Amino acid sequence: MKYMLIMRATAEAVEASKTMDFEKIITAMGEYNEALMKAGVLLAGEGLADEAGFVVDFDAETPIVSDGPYGETHELFNGFWIIQTSSKEEALEWATRCPLGPGSKLEVRRVTEASDFAEFADNEYIQKEAGWRKELGTE
Amino acid sequence: MMSDIRRTVDAVWRIEGGRIVATLAKMVLDVGLAEDLAQEAVADALVQWPESGVPRNAGAWLTAVAKRKAIDGWRRRERLDERYHAIAHELDEQIVEDWQPIDDDLLRLVFAACHPVLGREAQVAMTLRVVGGLTSEEIARMFLVPLATMQQRIVRAKKTLSAARVPFEVPEPDEWAARLGGVLGVVYLIFTEGYAATSGERWIRTELADEALRIGRVLAGLVPREPEVHGLVALMEFQASRFAARVATDGSPILLADQDRRRWDRAQIGRGKAALARADTLGRGRGNYALQAAIAQCHAIAPSIDDTDWERIVLLYEALGRIAPSPVVELNRAVAVSMATGPASALPIVDRLAEAGALRGSHLLPSVRGELLARLGRTDEARSELTTAAGLAANRRQREVLLAKAAAL
DSSP states (O other): OEEEEEEEEEHHHHHHHTTSOHHHHHHHHHHHHHHHHHTTOEEEEEEOOSSOOEEEEOSSSSOEEEESSOTTOSEEEEEEEEEEOSSHHHHHHHHHTSOOOTTEEEEEEEOOOGGGGTTOTTOHHHHHHHHHHHHHTOO | OHHHHHHHHHHHHHHHHHHHHHHHHHHHSOHHHHHHHHHHHHHHHHHHHHHHOOOTTHHHHHHHHHHHHHHHHHHHTTOOOHHHHHHHHHHHHOOGGGOOOOHHHHHHHHHHHTOTTSOHHHHHHHIIIIISOOOHHHHHHHTTOOHHHHHHHHHHHHHHHHHTTOOSSOOOHHHHHHHHHHHHHHHHHHHHHHHHOSSSOHHHHHHHHHHHHHHHHHHHHHOTTOHHHHHHHHHHHHHHTTHHHHBOTTSOBOOGGGSOGGGSOHHHHHHHHHHHHHHHHTTSOOOHHHHHHHHHHHHHHOSSSTTSOHHHHHHHHHHHHHHSOOHHHHHHHHHHHHHHHOHHHHHHHHHHHHHTTTTTTOSHHHHHHHHHHHHTTOHHHHHHHHHHHHHHOSSHHHHHHHHHHHHHO
16 A cells, blocks of 8 residues: 655744754655665655745635645645555554654655545446456456 | 554564564574564564553664574573674673664575575565565465465475575675576566466455565665666566556456556556666666566557557567577567567467477467467468367456457457
8 A cells, every 4th residue: 555644844844944954854864765765665755845836726616826835724745755555554654764853744644546446336447448348248 | 452562563574574684694694593583572572562662763672682582592502602602792782772774684684585495485485574574474365375374384484594504695696696586586476476366356466566566676775786676676567557457347357458558557657667777777788577677668658559669579579589588478579570560470480389389288379379360361260279279278257258259250
C-alpha cells in the first residue's frame, strides 16, 4: 500500500526556519530521504516553493481564483512524500523519523488503489473490459 | 495492547531487520546465529515495550539487546577465549545510540541469503526474511504454504548456512558476476511468482511483486555501479506498471493487446525509464535484464499495439538472443517480426523452432504458429495448430480463448 506524508507547518514555523542554519536542514532532510531510498520505499516526493501561490475556489458556479493559500488555514502545505509500505504501522514508523521541529506536522494518508473503487461497476474502464471479454469470448 | 505492540515491532523489523541481522552477523560471523539472536531481541521487545514504551531508536535497542545475548551466550558456554573476550569487552563499552548500520554488511547479508549452498526455495525464504524484513507468517501467506512449513524452511536454511560455514563476505572478483546474477535471479523469481502465479488471490500476487521491487531498489542502492541491478529494477517497474490493466474484475488475465493503456501506472513507467537510463549511463552495455526492460519500455511508451516500435523490439530480441539464447526469446522475436514486417517473414523462424523440437509440450509454439498461419490465410493449418495449442494449454481460460479462435476461422 502507498501512503502520502503531507508536510504542513505554521506560518510562524516557516518564518522561524528562515533564521535557522539552512545547510543543517538540507542535510537532515537529505539523510531522511536517503534512508527512505535505501529502504526501497520512496516512490516520489517534492517540496513546494516558499512563494505565494493561488487558490481556485469551486464554491460558486464559476471557479473563483484568489491569491495565497486557503483563507482559513493556519498551516502551510509545503511538501510531500509518497512511500510504499506493507502496513499502516510501517508508514507511521517512517513518519515519526522525519526530521521536523516544533510548528510542523506530518499528515499521513493512504493513497487509494484500484481495489478501493471495486464497487463502481459502472465505471467506464470496467465496462470497457466487459466489452472486450464479450468480443474475445472469454466472458 | 499486545497486538498493537506486535504490529509496531513488525514495522520496526521491516525497516531495520536486515541491517540489524547484518550488524550481528558481522560480529558473530554466522548469519543463522545472527538471525536467531535478533529474534530473541524481538521477543524481548514484545515483553518490554508495552511497559517501557517504544524506544526512540528502536533498531539500536534491538541490536544492543541481541549483542548482549551473544555475549551472554559466549560466557555461558565458557567459550570466552581471547578473541571473544576482546569483542565482549568492546561491545560492553558501546553505547546504544552509537549504532550506525553499514551498507556493506547488508550487502554481505544479501549474498549469504542467496548463497548457492541453499536451494532456490530456501534462498527466496531467506531473502524475504532477512533482507526484506518479512515475518515468517507473511512469507508463508504469500507462498500459500502452512506457517510451520515456512518456519521449518527458514530454520533449515539457517542451519545449512551455519554448517557450511558460509563466510560473511561479498564474493571474490572472479565469482562476483555469477553470484550477483544468482541474487538478481532470486529477486526476479519472487517478482514473477507474484506476477504470474496461477493460484491464490490477486492481492497476494501484487504483494509479492511489490516485495521484489522493494528489495530490488535496496540492491540498486547497495551496488549502484552494477547496470544489471538497474536493468532488473526497470524491468520490474515496467511490468508492475501494467498490473491494474492486466487483470479483469473477475480475475482473468487481459492480454497486452487488449489492455486499457490509460490504466497503466505512468509514475511507475517513469521510474522504470529512470532506472533503465541509470543502467545505460554506466556505459557497460545492456545485459539480460536491461534488454528485457528495454523491450518492456517500448510497450510502456507506445500508445497502442499498432503504434508500437516493433522494428526496435525485433532488434532488442536479436540482442537478447545473442546473450541469452532460448526458444522463448526466439519465439518472441518471431512475434515481433510478424508485427514489424508481416507473418510471412516470421513463419520461417517458428518453423525452424518446430523442426528443432523446441518448446515441445508447450502451447506457446503452436498458438503463435496458428496465429501466423491464420493471418496468411492458411485457415485449415491454422485451425489445426490452434486446436493442438488448446490441447496443450494448462490454464482453462487460455484453452477457451484458443478454441474460440480456432472456431472463428
